[in-house]
Amino acid sequence: MKRTTRAFAAGILFATTILGIVYYTNHKQLQPNKISEKQYEQLVAERNELANALEKLKKETKKTTPSQKQTYIYTLTIAKGEASRDIAKRLQQAHIIDDAQSFLTYLDAHELTRAVRPGTYVITSDMSYEQIARKITK
Incomplete structure (x- = not known):
């Protein structure tokens, strides 16, 4: 058992010595x-x-x-039972949103289509879909 341990230690010492020699002779090339x-x-x-x-x-x-984008302000009146697609079309015609279908997709994706409440709301074109939806679903 002692003989095996000594042979193993000698092997490790030999390998470490070889690695040290290789490292220090090639050290300048590694920089x-x-x-x-x-x-x-x-x-x-x-x-x-x-x-x-x-x-x-x-x-x-x-x-x-152009230095500034024009902001549109629109007073949106939603009647009881009005379809969300009609609301989206009116918002697009008033230049509040760019695309009615993408706004409808946003409402559908967040399950807000049936949460739209009747009332009168002031909406501006610099509002995000999230802000508009939050306003008309309260």
Whole structure:
């Protein structure tokens, strides 16, 4: 038993020695290559060119993009028993929502189609589907 343990320990010592020799002889190769000053200057110049191009693009985009989106306000009156598809159509015609079908899909997905309550509500075009649904289902 002692002989086996000694042989095992000698094997581990031998393997560790070999690994140490390999590591220290190849240690310089494992370090990342340092870039020269010329390469560094070239990278900085490329970065500056890209930054300038991005600034130009931002300025051009600001000129062509309207500064504000128009907000519509609509007073929605819901009669008792009115179908949610009719409400969605009216909201689309009043430019409150972009697509009546997607609003109906939202109501169906959240099981709010039958929760719509009659009444008069002030709805704006900057409201999300969630905000509109919360308002008309209270």
